[in-house]
Amino acid sequence: MYFKIIVSVLLSITILWGESNETKKSDFSLFSSEEEVELPSHKVEIKFIGEKHLDESALQNALSIDVKSMFEFWKAYDPRIKDRLIPTLPEVLRSYLDSEGYYDATFTIKTTKEKVLITIKEDEPVRVHDINITSDYDISHIVDFEKGEVFTAKKFILIKSKIVEEMMKEGYCSYDLDSKAYVDLDKKVVDLKYVLKKGGVCTFGKINITGSETVDDKVIISRVRARKGKRFSTERIQESYDALYALDAFDSVAVKYDRKFYNVVPIDIVVADISKPWYFVGGVGYDTNVGARVQGDVIRKNFMGNAKKLRIRLMYSMIEQLAEVTLFTPALFGFDDYYLDLFTKVGYSNLEYTGFMEKKAYAQGYITYTNEELEINAGFAIEDIDISLLNDYDETKLTQAISTGSFFLAYPFIKFVYDGRDSKLNPKEGFYVAANAEYGLPYSEDASAYLKFSLEGRAIYTFGDMTLAAVAKAGVLDETQNRVPESKLFFGGGAYSNRAYGYRRVGVIFTPTRYGIEGAETMANFTLEADYPLIGDLYGAVFTDNTMLTINSYDFTGDFLTSAGMGVRYMTPIGPIKVDIAGNVHDLKQYGVQFQIGQSF
Numbered sequence: 001m002y003f004k005i006i007v008s009v010l011l012s013i014t015i016l017w018g019e020s021n022e023t024k025k026s027d028f029s030l031f032s033s034e035e036e037v038e039l040p041s042h043k044v045e046i047k048f049i050g051e052k053h054l055d056e057s058a059l060q061n062a063l064s065i066d067v068k069s070m071f072e073f074w075k076a077y078d079p080r081i082k083d084r085l086i087p088t089l090p091e092v093l094r095s096y097l098d099s100e101g102y103y104d105a106t107f108t109i110k111t112t113k114e115k116v117l118i119t120i121k122e123d124e125p126v127r128v129h130d131i132n133i134t135s136d137y138d139i140s141h142i143v144d145f146e147k148g149e150v151f152t153a154k155k156f157i158l159i160k161s162k163i164v165e166e167m168m169k170e171g172y173c174s175y176d177l178d179s180k181a182y183v184d185l186d187k188k189v190v191d192l193k194y195v196l197k198k199g200g201v202c203t204f205g206k207i208n209i210t211g212s213e214t215v216d217d218k219v220i221i222s223r224v225r226a227r228k229g230k231r232f233s234t235e236r237i238q239e240s241y242d243a244l245y246a247l248d249a250f251d252s253v254a255v256k257y258d259r260k261f262y263n264v265v266p267i268d269i270v271v272a273d274i275s276k277p278w279y280f281v282g283g284v285g286y287d288t289n290v291g292a293r294v295q296g297d298v299i300r301k302n303f304m305g306n307a308k309k310l311r312i313r314l315m316y317s318m319i320e321q322l323a324e325v326t327l328f329t330p331a332l333f334g335f336d337d338y339y340l341d342l343f344t345k346v347g348y349s350n351l352e353y354t355g356f357m358e359k360k361a362y363a364q365g366y367i368t369y370t371n372e373e374l375e376i377n378a379g380f381a382i383e384d385i386d387i388s389l390l391n392d393y394d395e396t397k398l399t400q401a402i403s404t405g406s407f408f409l410a411y412p413f414i415k416f417v418y419d420g421r422d423s424k425l426n427p428k429e430g431f432y433v434a435a436n437a438e439y440g441l442p443y444s445e446d447a448s449a450y451l452k453f454s455l456e457g458r459a460i461y462t463f464g465d466m467t468l469a470a471v472a473k474a475g476v477l478d479e480t481q482n483r484v485p486e487s488k489l490f491f492g493g494g495a496y497s498n499r500a501y502g503y504r505r506v507g508v509i510f511t512p513t514r515y516g517i518e519g520a521e522t523m524a525n526f527t528l529e530a531d532y533p534l535i536g537d538l539y540g541a542v543f544t545d546n547t548m549l550t551i552n553s554y555d556f557t558g559d560f561l562t563s564a565g566m567g568v569r570y571m572t573p574i575g576p577i578k579v580d581i582a583g584n585v586h587d588l589k590q591y592g593v594q595f596q597i598g599q600s601f
Contacts (some may be wrong), residue, residue, distance in 0.1 A: 028057040044081060044116055045080055045113060047117055048117050049118070050120045051118070063089060063096070066081065070404040081122075093109075099152060101125040101127070102384050103443075106120075106121045124190065125188050126150070126188050128148065128150075129190060131192045134194070134196070135194065163177060167196075167198065168233070173260060174200055175198050176199065177194075178196075180192075187538065192236055202263040202264065203230060203263065205261070207269065209269045212275075212300060214249075215249055216331075219330050219331040222341075223370070225238045225239040225372050226255070226257070228339055241255055246301075248274070252270075273401070278298075278299070279298075281299065282294075282296040285525075290327070293317040295313070307330050308330070310328075319352040320349065322349045324348075324349075341367065343368065348362075349362075351487070354517040356387055362486070363381065366378060376417075378415075380413070383408070385406070385485045386406050387403060387407070387485050403485055403486050403520055409483070411440075414436075414454045418434075420432065420433075424581060426571060426575055426576065429460055429462055432458045435453070435456075447503070448479075448484045449481035452478075454473065466530060467530070467531045468530050469528070470528055470601075471529075473524070476522050489519020490522070491508035491519055495580070495594045499592070500565070501589055509597075510559070512586045513561075525546065527543060527544070527545050527546070538567075539569040541580070543580070543582070544563065545562075545563045547561045548560050554599045564582060564585050565581050566580070566581065567580030574598075575598040579594070581594075
């Protein structure tokens, strides 16, 4: 007797098998139109025996069995199932075994009032015998079945989805793909066949915009990365979604690309103006180095139309107090496909350093250009700064006098960022380069004139499940006329510097364990980190931070403060929530605990 199964994947899996003129058919659909029925809360114990290779947790998930979560460590391991699901067990279990390649597996289900016992005899699974690929585009890295591997329908569907995803990502929207699996149940083998023709390269067409009554088309177009004439890619579509939502001016955004004319894909954008423009964000927290922290933001989205955003921020902690007002104006200037945004900001802050206090009133405005990977900011700032020593600090401990008094600074500045990472929230691959420069103007004989610049580079690489990251920073401040206020110099410590120390608590470094309170004119910082998944969305990390701060400009010969530590990361849609603990490797009494939302590389 000879059996053959052809698995064809569209929106469902259809399995056919036959003998002579008799044919039977079983469909597994990815969608269901049946209404959900509320199930009673009564649950009974359920147990599996006999399985050797099948994963019990996968079986439990497939059969909707309730088990304790990883966080409920105090509970006993007690798998249970709702009693109304028991009649569905034979059909669901049969489907699951087939999908896992165990077509000849048998099972028995014995039930009592309070218990269900499932005995499984796996038998031999169906294994991959041959893989045939005919393609004018290399998909061998996607078709990762191996000969002798157990064939599963889930992986077969996933591979097809990945092929389609890559075709659309690389601009081949007119591809022709045929994938089939031929299963011989007598021999328990499957032959896989993939035929792909990539077709011509597609490009983006005209952008059509509807739905907004308060935001001009040019503002919306300024956020669209799917520009007319550019190579089609679903990555550009996703970037357009992200950029439009980031405007915070719409309740909903739809970027449609379901039309095609001779490999030209028009983009239809449908938006709905925001209905509740006022927004409040607040939080209370505690940091080992800062103490209690309270912060609140009042935000007016789509302020006076065209997606402008007004933000008022108030923040209080034991070492810092801040009041700030920011106005963001998108697409204020534009030419061709290039648009410039305007940021304006005014504020007042008190920040306590080790040994001295900075009080500052400031105002700045800058224009910015951003695209998929590049960001350039250029602007002008003024700062009125007052520096005073704290009453309880012994000035005799200083190696040089701290520049106290009042300072008025006026300076142009520029910032350049090239972001080649695969994700801004939680990157796994890529690199990042940033450069900053500001020039303090010598507007009078008493003015503090200076040049301050810094560079930063990040490299991220993932192999297997482990992500490795390296971050290097360097900066120099060159005083050209008079002393600058102490707070303009470089300091170390904190989540983005050296995690064994508090935020900006480290001044000039004298030895691997000793530092002062005065700021440095030269800075270097090197971080290495390895992140590895522990369970689910919980990751563990080990890292080392190395900081050098010297008193003279262009002096990179100083000692380093070297710390090492470990931490945990919980992955969320807005980035990881991180907790790190680190200590100085030469003095473990010096340690710090850092809390952070967002990735530091």
